[in-house]
Structure formats: structure tokens, C-alpha cells
Amino acid sequence: MAHAHESNVKRIWMVFGLLSVVTVVEVALGIIKPEILYLTRFLGTSPLNWIFIILTLFKAYYITWTFMHMEGEKTWFRRAVVWIALFLICYLVTLLLIEGGYLFDTLGPLVNW
Amino acid sequence: MEANIAIPSDSRETWSGGGVRPFGASYGKMMMWFFILSDALTFSGFLAAYGLTRFKFIDAWPIADEVFTHIPFVHGNYPMYYVAFMTFILIFSSVTMVLAVDAGHNMKKNKVSWYLFATIIGGLIFVGSQAWEWKTFINGSYGAIKTSDERILHFVKDGHQIALSDFVVGNRGDERITHTKKNGLWFVSGETVPKYSVSQVIASYKADPSIQVKSELVNVDKKQKVILSREKGLEELLKGNQIVEGANLQVNEYGNTIFANFFFFITGFHGFHVFSGILINIIIFFNVALGTYEKRGSYEMVEKVGLYWHFVDLVWVFVFTFFYLV
Numbered sequence: 001m002a003h004a005h006e007s008n009v010k011r012i013w014m015v016f017g018l019l020s021v022v023t024v025v026e027v028a029l030g031i032i033k034p035e036i037l038y039l040t041r042f043l044g045t046s047p048l049n050w051i052f053i054i055l056t057l058f059k060a061y062y063i064t065w066t067f068m069h070m071e072g073e074k075t076w077f078r079r080a081v082v083w084i085a086l087f088l089i090c091y092l093v094t095l096l097l098i099e100g101g102y103l104f105d106t107l108g109p110l111v112n113w
Numbered sequence: 114m115e116a117n118i119a120i121p122s123d124s125r126e127t128w129s130g131g132g133v134r135p136f137g138a139s140y141g142k143m144m145m146w147f148f149i150l151s152d153a154l155t156f157s158g159f160l161a162a163y164g165l166t167r168f169k170f171i172d173a174w175p176i177a178d179e180v181f182t183h184i185p186f187v188h189g190n191y192p193m194y195y196v197a198f199m200t201f202i203l204i205f206s207s208v209t210m211v212l213a214v215d216a217g218h219n220m221k222k223n224k225v226s227w228y229l230f231a232t233i234i235g236g237l238i239f240v241g242s243q244a245w246e247w248k249t250f251i252n253g254s255y256g257a258i259k260t261s262d263e264r265i266l267h268f269v270k271d272g273h274q275i276a277l278s279d280f281v282v283g284n285r286g287d288e289r290i291t292h293t294k295k296n297g298l299w300f301v302s303g304e305t306v307p308k309y310s311v312s313q314v315i316a317s318y319k320a321d322p323s324i325q326v327k328s329e330l331v332n333v334d335k336k337q338k339v340i341l342s343r344e345k346g347l348e349e350l351l352k353g354n355q356i357v358e359g360a361n362l363q364v365n366e367y368g369n370t371i372f373a374n375f376f377f378f379i380t381g382f383h384g385f386h387v388f389s390g391i392l393i394n395i396i397i398f399f400n401v402a403l404g405t406y407e408k409r410g411s412y413e414m415v416e417k418v419g420l421y422w423h424f425v426d427l428v429w430v431f432v433f434t435f436f437y438l439v
Contacts, residue, residue: 008215016208020201027197030178030438039336049439056434060427067211067423069416077136081146089157096161100168108172113330 015066022055145417149424152386156428159382160435163375173329175368176338177437179274183249196437199242200429203387206235207426210394214419217412222401225415229398232422236391243384250376253359256307257366258314260352265368267327268318269340277309277356280324281317285310307356315350326350329368376436383432386425393418 029037029048037048065071070078136143167174178192185195213228256277258266268275287310292303318324326346330339341349357366365373397418406412 007219009212012208012211012215016204019204023197023200023204026434026438027193030193039334045439052434052438056430059430063207063423063427063430067207067426068420069214073138074136077138077143077146080136081150085150085153088154089161092154092157093161093164096165097168100165100171103165103169104171107169113172113328 011066015062019059019062022059026052026055139413141417142413142420145420149420152424153428156379156382156431159375159379160431163379163435166371166375170369170371172331172333173369174331175329175365175372176331176336179338180250180367180372181246181437183254185245193437195242195246196433199239199246200433202235202239202242203426203429206232206239207423209235210419210422214412214416217406217415220407220412222404222407225401225406225412226398229394229401229415233391233394233398236387236394236422240384240387240391243380243387246380247377250373251359251361253357253366255366256309256356256358258311258350258353259355259357259364260349261354262352264349264352265329265357265366266346266349266353267338269325269327270323272340274327275324277314277358280321281309281314282320283313283316285313286316287312307358309356311353311356314356315347315353318347318350379432379436383425383428386428390418390422390425393421 029051033048037051038046040047042050064082070082138146181196182190182192183195184191184198209228209231213225213232216224216228254276255267255274257268260266268277268280270280285308289306289310291306292301294300294302318326322343325343326341326349327338328341328349331337332339355364357364359366360373360376362370362374362377364370367373397415400406401412401415406414
């Protein structure tokens with residue numbers, strides 16, 4: 001790491017502030033659940049869920065890049081870890097969620113409520 | 114013999130000797146990253162399986178806000194607050210960890226020790242909070258009736274869920290009590306008999322017209338559980354065959370049993386990571402305090418352990434979203 005010996009304390013606290021604000025926003029939205037975001041649908045789920053997912057990925061980015069110091073690693077080392085994870089997780093999640101939806105579509109009508 | 118063992122054929126240092134650093138990362142750090150990658154795939158497997166199961170039962174999945182509503186020492190309905198507190202604790206302990214790593218780069222032994230100490234305390238608070246969360250979940254809050262077709266029925270009054278003890282009157286009617294070791298056969302105890310019997314609950318329901326039954330089914334437009342009419346409620350109640358109080362791997366008063374299974378499995382697996390992270394942090398803390406890394410001239414071990422600790426935080430960010438928010 002090129003800047004291994006300088007102190008990053010200021011940046012660390014800034015990122016902590018950022019993560020805290022994002023968490024507060026998430027919790028506030030989770031408690032209030034504005035109807036316009038919660039009860040409407042957008043791309044298969046509610047806009048509120050999309051907001052939660054995007055904010056989660058935002059937090060994950062900052063934890064990995066700053067706290068785990070991925071930003072300081074060599075480009076291809078970073079890619080060897082991050083790209084593999086992203087590709088495999090997206091692949092797995094896509095297949096399993098499609099499959100879950102299919103299970104509901106086929107088994108749901110058989111359940112008598 | 115020589116065919117079976119690796120003998121360095123030249124005088125160059127091997128990777129494990131630490132001389133060669135591909136990608137500018139030491140062996141230990143690189144392997145920690147690839148371990149984290151594989152562990153991340155394990156967790157995503159769990160969360161994706163949770164997603165599949167939830168999609169499969171999408172019309173009757175428990176609503177997290179109605180499950181996790183407690184905070185310690187306070188009565189009432191407070192969804193989200195406690196788990197938000199846990200999230201803060203973990204993010205904060207991540208910050209103290211990264212500060213320890215930062216102090217390590219500057220070879221400040223005392224600062225590294227103190228920050229690591231703070232990280233350990235944060236981890237302990239988190240694991241303690243999770244234990245409390247589990248205890249609350251296992252003990253349950255309201256109690257429910259399970260029907261012969263595996264449905265969970267809750268009770269509501271004026272639109273709010275009420276506990277069995279809030280409306281059930283009279284006595285069990287079948288004289289059953291829990292068989293304990295001190296009665297009858299020595300050292301043999303029976304299954305816990307709930308305080309109320311199913312027939313007693315049904316009789317109490319009939320006696321109080323203000324009580325309604327809430328089914329597991331979710332109203333898609335309002336995203337709320339459907340409250341049944343008095344007649345339909347009674348019809349469902351008559352299928353009841355078990356009182357359910359709390360949640361375990363067999364029954365779950367909050368709804369689908371597999372929700373409880375996933376809760377125990379995913380938060381348990383994460384909690385075990387936190388636990389082992391705390392142990393590793395404690396070992397590293399003593400090494401720092403004894404001056405091991407000072408003598409070695411590098412605090413890289415703190416950095417490697419720090420990676421693991423941040424990963425635990427990273428996983429919690431996702432568990433928090435997919436169990437409590439979405």
C-alpha cells in the first residue's frame with residue numbers, strides 16, 4: 001500500500017458518520033413505511049424494498065472499500081475477490097428467486113385458505 | 114524419496130517465506146480475503162435459500178415488524194429499534210477495529226491495544242443482544258393456536274394482537290398438568306403442558322364477541338394479515354389442535370415454522386462468526402499487549418483479523434436488511 005503509514009483517522013470517522021446516517025434513514029423508513037413507497041409496486045417489489053437494497057449495497061461498498069481497505073489493493077487482486085463474489089451471488093440469487101416464484105405459482109393455487 | 118517431497122531447487126525464497134508478494138499482498142492477507150470470499154458465498158447461499166422459501170410462501174410469510182417488537186426493560190410495541198441498536202454496535206466496533214489497524218500502521222502499541230479492547234467490548238455487547246433477541250423469540254409474546262392443517266391463528270381485539278392470557282378464562286377442563294421429575298416415575302419428566310387448553314381458548318373466544326382471529330394470510334394491497342370474521346374465525350379455531358407459545362424448530366407462534374428455522378440458522382451462524390471473531394480478537398489483543406507485533410516490526414496480524422471482523426459486520430448489514438427491513 002502506497003499510503004500505509006499515513007493516518008486515515010479523519011476519513012474513518014467520516015465513513016462511520018455516513019454509515020450511521022444511512023442506517024438511521026433505513027430504520028426511519030422501516031418504522032414509518034410511507035404508503036406511497038410501501039404499498040406500490042416497482043420492478044417486482046415495492047419501491048421501499050428497492051431503497052433498502054440499494055442502501056445496503058451502498059453500505060457494503062463503503063465497508064469493503066474503506067474499512068477493509070479494498071481501495072488500496074492492486075486492481076486485479078480486488079477484482080479477483082469482488083467480481084467473483086458479485087457474479088456468483090447474482091447468479092445464485094436470480095436462479096433461486098425465480099425458482100421460489102415458480103414454486104408459489106404452482107403450489108399456491110393448491111392451498112385452500 | 115525426492116520424488117515425494119518438495120525441495121527448493123534454487124535458493125530463491127518461496128511464497129510462504131514471505132519474500133514474494135503477488136499483487137503486493139502478503140500470503141496471510143490474500144488467503145484471508147479468499148476465505149472471506151468463500152464465507153460470503155456460504156452466507157449468500159443461506160440468504161438466497163431464505164429468499165426462495167419466502168417467495169414460495171409469499172402470501173402467508175410472517176411480517177418482521179410483528180415478530181421483533183421488543184426492547185429490553187420496556188413493555189410495548191417497538192419494532193426495529195433494538196435491531197437498529199445492534200447494527201450500530203457492530204458498525205461502531207468495526208470503526209474501532211479499523212482505528213486499531215490504522216494505529217498499527219503507525220506502530221502505536223497503546224492505541225492498538227485500546228482500540229482492540231473497545232472492539233472486543235462491542236462484539237460482546239452484540240452477542241449478548243443477540244442472545245436476548247433469541248430468548249425473546251423462543252419465549253414468544255402472544256401465544257397462538259395451531260390448526261390441523263398447520264396454520265397459525267392469532268387473536269386480535271380492536272385491530273391489535275392480544276395474548277392468550279388477555280382473554281382466556283375458565284380452566285383447562287381436562288385437568289392436565291405438566292409431569293415433573295418429582296412426581297411419579299423418578300427422573301422422568303413429561304412434555305410441558307401449556308397453561309391453557311385448546312377447548313378452553315375456543316370457549317373463551319365464543320364468550321367474548323370482541324375477539325377476532327387473525328390468519329397467516331397477507332392482504333396483498335394493504336400488506337397486513339387478514340382478520341377473519343367471527344364465524345370464519347370459529348370455523349378455523351375448531352380445527353385447532355395445539356397451543357403454541359414461542360418459537361422453536363418444530364413450531365413457531367409467529368407463523369410459518371420455516372421462518373423460525375431460518376432465523377435460528379442464519380442469525381445463529383452469524384452469531385457464531387461474531388463469537389469466534391471475539392475469541393480471535395482477544396488472542397490478538399494479548400499478543401499486542403505482550404509486544405509480539407512490536408518485536409516483529411509489523412502489525413499486519415491486526416489487519417488480517419480486522420478483515421474478518423469487518424466481514425462479520427458486512428454480513429450483518431445484509432442479514433439486517435433481508436430479515437428485518439425488506
